[in-house]
Amino acid sequence: MKKLLIAELAVYAVIGTSVFAYAKTRTSCPFQPAPAGVKTQAKATATVETISPQQAQTMMKAGAKMVDVREPAEWETVRVKESTLIPLAQVKAEPKKAALAPKVLLLCHSGGRAQVAADAMKNLPNVKLFVIEGGITGWQDAGLPVQKGK
Numbered sequence: 172m173k174k175l176l177i178a179e180l181a182v183y184a185v186i187g188t189s190v191f192a193y194a195k196t197r198t199s200c201p202f203q204p205a206p207a208g209v210k211t212q213a214k215a216t217a218t219v220e221t222i223s224p225q226q227a228q229t230m231m232k233a234g235a236k237m238v239d240v241r242e243p244a245e246w247e248t249v250r251v252k253e254s255t256l257i258p259l260a261q262v263k264a265e266p267k268k269a270a271l272a273p274k275v276l277l278l279c280h281s282g283g284r285a286q287v288a289a290d291a292m293k294n295l296p297n298v299k300l301f302v303i304e305g306g307i308t309g310w311q312d313a314g315l316p317v318q319k320g321k
């Protein structure tokens with residue numbers, strides 16, 4: 172019994188020493204912080220803000236891209252002419268594809284789905300996300316131009 176216990180302790184000592192040695196040589200080891208002098212990169216994540224339709228229109232003129240996350244039938248009925256349709260299910264499945272520019276304006280019917288899309292995209296690096304308050308309804312209520320479909 173004593174020999175078994177001593178053998179187990181010896182194994183743990185060797186494993187522990189190996190882990191400690193690994194930790195001293197690796198910058199990504201979870202056991203210890205990176206050694207002094209080694210720079211680590213923090214992952215920049217997207218920021219999310221809620222903005223008015225008027226602010227969104229101004230931002231679009233400055234180069235921001237609008238992603239409409241409604242369904243195709245809704246988009247065909249009424250839409251912002253410069254918007255790109257990417258339904259919410261697609262944004263959730265592949266958030267990177269909705270990052271059309273460094274500043275992305277998210278639009279839906281009233282704001283709820285746009286917030287869900289922002290949550291799906293929040294881990295994308297170097298993207299600023301803006302949820303348009305009131306969605307397409309708020310856009311129309313503000314008297315901003317829309318394109319109507321069939």
